[in-house]
Amino acid sequence: MPATKKPTRRAASNVFTAEEKAAMKELIKERKASGNKAEAEADCLAKIAEMPPSDRTIAQRLHKLIASNAPQLAPKTWYGMPAYARDGNVVCFFQSAAKFKARYATLGFTDKANIDDGEMWPTYYGIKTLTAAHEAKIAKLVMKAVS
Numbered sequence: 001m002p003a004t005k006k007p008t009r010r011a012a013s014n015v016f017t018a019e020e021k022a023a024m025k026e027l028i029k030e031r032k033a034s035g036n037k038a039e040a041e042a043d044c045l046a047k048i049a050e051m052p053p054s055d056r057t058i059a060q061r062l063h064k065l066i067a068s069n070a071p072q073l074a075p076k077t078w079y080g081m082p083a084y085a086r087d088g089n090v091v092c093f094f095q096s097a098a099k100f101k102a103r104y105a106t107l108g109f110t111d112k113a114n115i116d117d118g119e120m121w122p123t124y125y126g127i128k129t130l131t132a133a134h135e136a137k138i139a140k141l142v143m144k145a146v147s
Contacts, residue, residue, distance in 0.1 A: 019100050026080030040076040047077050055096035058105050061130050062094055062138070069139045070146045086112065091145050104128045107138065113145035 016024070048059040059082055066073060066084050073084035073091055083093035091113045095106040104126040109115050115123070125141075127134070 017100075023079040023081075023099075026077065037074055040074065043077045044075040044082045047080060048082055051096045052098045055098055055105055058127055058130055059094050059096065061135065062107060065135055065138055066092065066142050069142045072146055073142075086146060092142065109141070109145055114147050115141060115145050 044063070048056055048063060051059055063075065063082065067075070070084065070091075073086055076083050076085055076090075078085075078090050078093050081093050081095050081099065083090045085091060089112045090110050092107065092109045095102075095108065097103065097105045105128075107125045107127055109123045113123075115121060125138075130138075
């Protein structure tokens with residue numbers, strides 16, 4: 001009878017990147033501090049302020065855009081990123097390009113966002129720069145997300 005191999009376990013250090021590990025640590029801190037809306041918004045704005053200039057500019061404009069078009073969404077952080085939640089559930093979030101060394105920033109929508117469009121639709125949008133046309137499109141998406 002052939003000997004059976006024992007399954008080998010991969011070390012956790014080989015599974016996640018340093019950036020992913022940092023994001024998970026941020027989530028743990030966020031969960032411990034959840035509940036205070038003013039503190040959550042201050043944390044969100046602090047994360048935006050820490051970003052490199054190009055990401056910070058986009059994040060600040062998105063923050064204002066989301067606040068004015070979906071005031072029912074509460075700013076907070078989610079995995080160390082700016083996010084906007086309704087009833088504690090994240091609806092949309094911003095991921096800076098620098099966070100995961102990507103070539104573009106991302107505006108993402110979770111399954112709590114009402115952005116369905118038929119049988120298939122995008123949930124993440126890559127952003128290199130924001131124009132007035134982009135802002136108009138995002139405003140419509142955000143309003144649809146909370147409809």
